[in-house]
Amino acid sequence: MLRAFVFDFKGNWDEHFPLIEFALNNSYHSSIGMTPFEALYGTRCGSPIGWFEVGEVTYIGPELVHEVMENVRLICERLKTAKSRQKSYDNVRRRELEFEFDDWVYFKISPMKGAMRFGKKGKLSPRYVGTYQICPMI
Known part of the structure; x- marks a missing residue:
């Protein structure tokens, strides 16, 4: 993805690095089954236009800890599944x-x-x- 942005923004890609970081953090990863932002914060990240809406739900205290721990458990399970799937693909050709x-x-x-x-x-x-x-x- 970074290579594509370097070609799109030509010589000033470093000025657009926050956009590149936003795109990477909000792209779906099949191995964990969610975006890195969603894995870290427990909610999907909307577009920057919707970040400052009134009445946004915030997690405080034990609910946030429980949500994060549940996401970590889910990610670990999905990474094990992805690892075994990749291993089975690799073992087909290995001898x-x-x-x-x-x-x-x-x-x-x-x-x-x-x-x-x-x-x-x-x-x-x-x-x-x-x-x-x-x-x-x-």
Whole structure:
């Protein structure tokens, strides 16, 4: 989202940082099932136009603590569900590999962490380098 705002606001995106922060805090997160603002304060955040309306409900004392604790419990449950769902997606492609001496292998490199050593940087950088032969540990 920040990248989109940087392109939209061109050179003065830092002047619009409060708007970016507002958008991030009020966007729905599927892992917790609510917005970060709603998780923190227990209510949905309306647009800034409606912030100063008369008769707004405020929580004071034990009701606020109870509401926040209930939200924390709900968020923990939803994060566990999201974590197990993501783990199941990842485990579909994962498999244990067994290597033996004198096998030839490719070395997988991270595009952001040092692909520059192997030529191009970024999307066009190689994902694997090699082949390397597995030798006994010294």
